[in-house]
Amino acid sequence: MGETTMNDTAARLLSALPAIYRASDDDGQLRALLDVFERILLASGNPNAPAIADEIDAIPALFAPLGVKPTASRQTVNGPAAIQSEAHAPAPERFMPWLAQWVAFTPYRYFAADELRRIVAGIMPYYGRRGTRDYMQKVLDLCFGKIGMSSIDEHPKRGFVVGTSRVGVDTVLAVREPYWFRVEFRLHEHAAAGAHGAPHDLEERVRAVVEFARPAHTEYELVMAPHRAQPMKVERHIK
Incomplete structure (x- = not known):
């Protein structure tokens, strides 16, 4: 393995440990072990095999048939807070039938994906x-x-x-x-x-x-x- 520093992504878990454990890792074995968990949990660096944290971040897009656009911040007692700071792409087409059933729109089979996105996004206020x-x-x-x-x-x-x-x-x-x-x-x-x-x-x-x-x-x-x-x-x- 190449040399890493405490600022590297691979060192995030190691930096959360008590100093006594970090100081005793002279041979880098603990760092190498935590790097495996780091790639699985936090940042894999591979878009074809995303880490669990990346998949969690993508969850909002699964429930947004038309996608999510960033919105302006609003004032709270603790100061300005972003309502939606990041944009998300529309839900994958393969996910739309499940999303239609989730909002109880049973005739989803009769509509193309683009039509279904519009219907699922607009039907909830009518229930x-x-x-x-x-x-x-x-x-x-x-x-x-x-x-x-x-x-x-x-x-x-x-x-x-x-x-x-x-x-x-x-x-x-x-x-x-x-x-x-x-x-x-x-x-x-x-x-x-x-x-x-x-x-x-x-x-x-x-x-x-x-x-x-x-x-x-x-x-x-x-x-x-x-x-x-x-x-x-x-x-x-x-x-």
């Missing part, structure tokens, strides 16, 4: 509204707001209206459907052709998110519609 129409609307907008517009109608059937409804023509007598709503999804006119996949693929993705976000014990009708510049050709699917 206090789970089980509501507002929650489902916000989740649909978060997942598909760039390519289309969704609307939720809790009362799509207006019922019998005296003087207007005609039984057998535009009105039928039927049992009321409680806890039932309609979701309509319409593509934006500027949505790139093919960017959202084939129509049946898009429908499957929208349905998966509706299933995820809908209140328990409810039934729904999903209406897939093209953008308004195209003729209306709606497919209805009852759940």
Whole structure:
């Protein structure tokens, strides 16, 4: 081994020992032993085999789907303190499915990595509204707001209206459907052709998110519609 000094990285553990142990290490055997632990615990010097401390420092990036940017300091009773002093890269793509499950977003399989990063980063503030129409609307907008517009109608059937409804023509007598709503999804006119996949693929993705976000014990009708510049050709699917 080459000569080391007390200022070298390899001497950090040795410098933490009582002076009696440092003084008795004339042959450098203790220093060599501690150097092994130093490389495993604190600084390996090899990016392909990082030390435990390096892996711990990288943990914040695993929970940041969009990465972490340095932020300004804030004033505390003990003086200025950095809120986030270092930048971290976005979480690795292979880690995104686990992170999506960690925030309970079960339809993660239907989204590409870049889409999933945006969804995971934005969904947490909505969890206090789970089980509501507002929650489902916000989740649909978060997942598909760039390519289309969704609307939720809790009362799509207006019922019998005296003087207007005609039984057998535009009105039928039927049992009321409680806890039932309609979701309509319409593509934006500027949505790139093919960017959202084939129509049946898009429908499957929208349905998966509706299933995820809908209140328990409810039934729904999903209406897939093209953008308004195209003729209306709606497919209805009852759940």
